[in-house]
Amino acid sequence: MEKVQYDVLVIGASNAGGMAAATAAEKGAKVLVIDKSRNTNFLHRETIASIHSKVQKEAKVEIDKNELVNYLSTFAQGNVDERLLNTWTDYFSETVDWIDEKVLRPHGAYMQATADAYYETERNRAFPTGNEVTAEHVQHWHMGYGANQALVQKWNPWGLKTNVYNDSHRDDGSGILAALEIGAAKDEEPVSIVFNRGAVPVETNTKDFYETSVTPPDYPGYxxxxxxxxxxxxxxxxxxxxxxxxxxxxxxxxxxxxxxxxxxxxxxxxxxxxxxxxxxxxxxxxxxxxxxxxxxxxxxxxxxxxxxxxxxxxxxxxxxxxxxxxxxxxxxxxxxxxxxxxxx
The missing domain is CATH 3.90.700.10 (Succinate dehydrogenase/fumarate reductase flavoprotein, catalytic domain)
Structure with missing residues (x-):
């Protein structure tokens, strides 16, 4: 079996993992990215936000950082880490500028990944003994668990009452479960982003109706x-x-x-x-x-x-x-x- 040495291993190739891998590669590291899904469908969320990006400055769009952070904190009834919000307002424009300059303008909607990006590769297949995942320079970036009804019932039963469809079959909770196995901590309070666009048949009982879309972007009931x-x-x-x-x-x-x-x-x-x-x-x-x-x-x-x-x-x-x-x-x-x- 071929043995390849990498400086950084990124598990999970979505928004966070993709940016982490790009950052490490730009700093000269040899990076391996793996993801459990077989393709990039619904891998990246295209709706991101920042303040003070170059295009905003060119358009003379000005957003008061403190006003925005206070508004978001109030909107969440204070149930938020304002330090995280401040980190986002202070630095995420750099990420948006990088995407604009390095990806969108020269390549269009996307750029081809390097050969060191493997899909349909789960953690347990990449690490035979399981001990390797705790090594230095190994990063876990995972998504949610909305496609795993059993986990939703266990961790967020309220979510089953306020949701009728889940539009990302990728979010099966495997990343969270893997992280918990090696000592990570999970937020005590569940959270979900819910759109009011789920149409269901008349006389539907939400207690036993919960479907996951496996054909994005063609979503059932949307x-x-x-x-x-x-x-x-x-x-x-x-x-x-x-x-x-x-x-x-x-x-x-x-x-x-x-x-x-x-x-x-x-x-x-x-x-x-x-x-x-x-x-x-x-x-x-x-x-x-x-x-x-x-x-x-x-x-x-x-x-x-x-x-x-x-x-x-x-x-x-x-x-x-x-x-x-x-x-x-x-x-x-x-x-x-x-x-x-x-x-x-």
Missing amino acids: LWLASYPMLKVNLEGERFFNESAPYQFQMNAVAKQPGYLSAMIWTEATMTDKSLGQYHTLGCSRLGFPGIFNGDQVREGVQQRLEEGLVQKADTIEELAQKLGLPVANLQASVARYNEMIAS
């Missing part, structure tokens, strides 16, 4: 329009929160409602580019750039979910309530009150 602040009601047909809020706010609010589910009500007229463009949403939910969909794609997505039975269409509120399994009188009252507020 309804991009659901992030828009249109009328949303609980399973009693009653409006229960202010829809104009970040994604996960809805999931937290609906977790206080019967069945942990809600229904969004909108009209055909809302589906025009002009109407959708009037909503001041941010990030990937915004129509067009910097969002991810244009009007035609939004309408195609709704039509696909209609054909699958995940979206229901009707000519009257009464008919719609019946299709959704909601109390007719309650939904009629909620829609009437909502229209009154919009009109005023």
Whole structure:
């Protein structure tokens, strides 16, 4: 068997591991990168952020560091390490500048990895005895565990009630389990990033519905329009929160409602580019750039979910309530009150 000597071994080739490997290589180290998956599908998250990057300075975009850190800390109710936030604000622009200058401009969307990057190589296959993983210059960079329903049930049972789909089959928790085996500590409190875009069949029971997508970027039940602040009601047909809020706010609010589910009500007229463009949403939910969909794609997505039975269409509120399994009188009252507020 061929024996190769490396200065640095990086386990996990996603965002953090990839940048760690690049940094070590730039400093002259001979680096080996391994990852358990067979390809790079959904390996890297393309949505990253920084302040004071070169392109921001060129565009004269100024962000107050202290104001941002305080806002993020307040948003998290102080349940955050502000030292980590300060490290990000102070230094991550260097990473964004590096990606822009070394990868995007000269190579386009990506650059080819070196020969010393091996996929479908798990830790236990790379280290026969298991002792090698504690050696100096070995780095573990791992993802989450959302694709492992047993681990979600064990570590974050609340997550099973507020999630119906997991969109990354890579996140099976194997990296965390491997790290725990060699003495790492896991955060005591679980955390999840939840988008309010999961469409499920009528009468779904969230206690036994949890699917993992294995065909990214074609995600089952994905309804991009659901992030828009249109009328949303609980399973009693009653409006229960202010829809104009970040994604996960809805999931937290609906977790206080019967069945942990809600229904969004909108009209055909809302589906025009002009109407959708009037909503001041941010990030990937915004129509067009910097969002991810244009009007035609939004309408195609709704039509696909209609054909699958995940979206229901009707000519009257009464008919719609019946299709959704909601109390007719309650939904009629909620829609009437909502229209009154919009009109005023």
